[in-house]
Amino acid sequence: MKEITYLEAIKQAMDEEMTRDPSVFILGEDVGIYGGAFRATEGFLEKYGDLRVLDTPLSESGFTGAAIGAALVGMRPIVEMQFADFISCAFDQLVNVAAKNHYRWAAATPIVVRAPYGGNIHGGAFHSQCIEGFFFKCTWIKNRCPFYSI
Amino acid sequence: MDIKREDLLQLYYYLKLTRKLEDRFSSLYHQGRILGGAWTSNGTEAISVGYSYALEKNDIAAPYFRDMGCFLVRGITPKRLMAQYLGKKTGVSAGKEGNVHVGDLNFGVIGFPSHLADNYAVGAGAALAFKMRGEKKVAVACTGDGGTSRGDFHEAMNLAAVRKLPIVFICNNNQYAYSTPLKLQMAIKNVAERALAYGMPSRIVDGNNVVEVFTVARETYDMARNGGGPTFIECKTMRMHGHSEHDSAKYVPRELLEEWKKRDPILQMEKYLIGNDITTKEELDSIDIRVKKEVEDAELFAEESPYPNPEDCLKGVYATPIEEE
Ligand SMILES: Cc1ncc(C[n+]2csc(CCOP(=O)(O)OP(=O)(O)O)c2C)c(N)n1
Ligand SMILES: [Mg+2]
Numbered sequence: 473m474k475e476i477t478y479l480e481a482i483k484q485a486m487d488e489e490m491t492r493d494p495s496v497f498i499l500g501e502d503v504g505i506y507g508g509a510f511r512a513t514e515g516f517l518e519k520y521g522d523l524r525v526l527d528t529p530l531s532e533s534g535f536t537g538a539a540i541g542a543a544l545v546g547m548r549p550i551v552e553m554q555f556a557d558f559i560s561c562a563f564d565q566l567v568n569v570a571a572k573n574h575y576r577w578a579a580a581t582p583i584v585v586r587a588p589y590g591g592n593i594h595g596g597a598f599h600s601q602c603i604e605g606f607f608f609k610c611t612w613i614k615n616r617c618p619f620y621s622i
Numbered sequence: 623m624d625i626k627r628e629d630l631l632q633l634y635y636y637l638k639l640t641r642k643l644e645d646r647f648s649s650l651y652h653q654g655r656i657l658g659g660a661w662t663s664n665g666t667e668a669i670s671v672g673y674s675y676a677l678e679k680n681d682i683a684a685p686y687f688r689d690m691g692c693f694l695v696r697g698i699t700p701k702r703l704m705a706q707y708l709g710k711k712t713g714v715s716a717g718k719e720g721n722v723h724v725g726d727l728n729f730g731v732i733g734f735p736s737h738l739a740d741n742y743a744v745g746a747g748a749a750l751a752f753k754m755r756g757e758k759k760v761a762v763a764c765t766g767d768g769g770t771s772r773g774d775f776h777e778a779m780n781l782a783a784v785r786k787l788p789i790v791f792i793c794n795n796n797q798y799a800y801s802t803p804l805k806l807q808m809a810i811k812n813v814a815e816r817a818l819a820y821g822m823p824s825r826i827v828d829g830n831n832v833v834e835v836f837t838v839a840r841e842t843y844d845m846a847r848n849g850g851g852p853t854f855i856e857c858k859t860m861r862m863h864g865h866s867e868h869d870s871a872k873y874v875p876r877e878l879l880e881e882w883k884k885r886d887p888i889l890q891m892e893k894y895l896i897g898n899d900i901t902t903k904e905e906l907d908s909i910d911i912r913v914k915k916e917v918e919d920a921e922l923f924a925e926e927s928p929y930p931n932p933e934d935c936l937k938g939v940y941a942t943p944i945e946e947e
Pocket of ligand 1: 688736737738765766767768769770772794796797798799800861865
């Protein structure tokens with residue numbers, strides 16, 4: 473098997489899914505014109521257009537809530553947190569809305585939230601936190617943290 | 623104004639149904655028969671009835687907790703709502719949740735998360751999906767005056783305006799957020815001024831006039847449906863009960879309540895219908911009898927319904943992935 477970086481793997485997975493399923497779309501800060509702070513969506517805007525690769529205003533809670541609403545009516549959003557650290561601003565929408573919809577009123581909320589950290593960028597206290605621990609208590613959200621794979 | 627007679631009578635019917643059903647929730651609460659709290663929209667029913675009745679079938683609503691009229695107009699039955707309040711298996715959430723913290727996508731109602739204004743963002747997301755798919759549908763989201771100070775209110779308004787999403791944002795301005803009066807919540811005179819900052823048009827309506835709420839909602843939905851973008855509608859009204867049924871609201875000046883009592887939405891609608899020769903007292907009485915019976919039947923149904931099984935509380939944490947269905 474060809475060896476690729478995490479970034480390439482994520483990019484390839486998103487690309488394949490977006491080609492396969494028109495309900496998949498990406499939203500977040502600088503994901504479109506710039507191709508993502510970590511370049512995970514480079515070239516996507518040209519390929520999929522600005523409604524499926526949506527540059528949002530700087531508003532983690534707002535666009536996470538919007539992803540939830542879109543998922544409730546049949547879309548499959550992928551939310552990009554520019555850096556994992558900023559997921560704290562969307563904490564409420566994730567743990568109180570997305571996570572509980574199905575249990576409370578049987579509405580599935582299939583959203584994927586990408587929260588990149590690490591990468592050896594010397595990010596300091598606001599750009600290098602391992603945030604998955606915040607969500608361990610919230611069993612209703614599935615936590616996935618790939619760290620080594622061959 | 624071109625509202626059909628049957629629609630006007632339906633608006634009256636839903637106002638009455640909302641009032642009577644919530645009155646019953648209130649009584650049951652005071653008898654200790656409700657699980658959890660009981661909030662009512664008493665005195666402000668025209669808002670949720672009006673904005674919901676103006677929707678088309680395939681549109682979607684993201685209400686807040688004073689929007690019982692939305693549940694009813696969209697077709698969630700008094701039976702299921704009463705069972706919901708009594709914590710029964712036949713309730714909207716099958717006993718998982720209490721009172722108004724529910725929704726049902728089969729009726730185009732997004733569940734209300736307690737955290738106020740969250741549904742502004744969720745509603746905007748539904749509108750975003752409609753726009754992406756080129757569907758001629760609209761979303762409506764509602765919150766209270768208090769909720770308009772939260773970040774999600776502002777983030778959702780901004781996103782919707784920037785992307786010209788097909789959504790109408792409603793604010794039930796009932797002058798209080800729990801005990802906090804408007805003047806301690808914001809330094810502006812009208813909540814609608816908030817829309818200006820986002821480049822979004824706004825309207826201010828008499829929230830106690832169901833015909834006005836309906837008409838303005840319909841106009842703004844039409845605009846949104848045809849690519850004209852979002853509108854913010856401030857509905858001026860007054861909360862006539864306490865914040866919740868446990869609250870005697872001693873902090874609200876009695877004169878203010880007396881004043882607003884004269885503007886009761888049901889009273890106004892009765893006057894309008896009879897004053898304009900649209901209907902007769904007898905016809906309205908017959909609607910009232912129908913409503914009374916529906917509420918009684920709902921209670922009977924809810925009382926006879928079973929509670930969920932204890933093991934049900936462990937079910938439904940995760941949705942079934944499509945390939946496993
Ligand atoms: C984010 C958030 N904080 C606090 C509460 C608790 N709470 C419930 S209702 C309420 C007041 C709401 O006032 P308003 O938005 O004006 O709605 P109203 O009750 O007047 O209809 C508060 C503080 C809440 N539900 N959500
Ligand atoms: Mg209020």
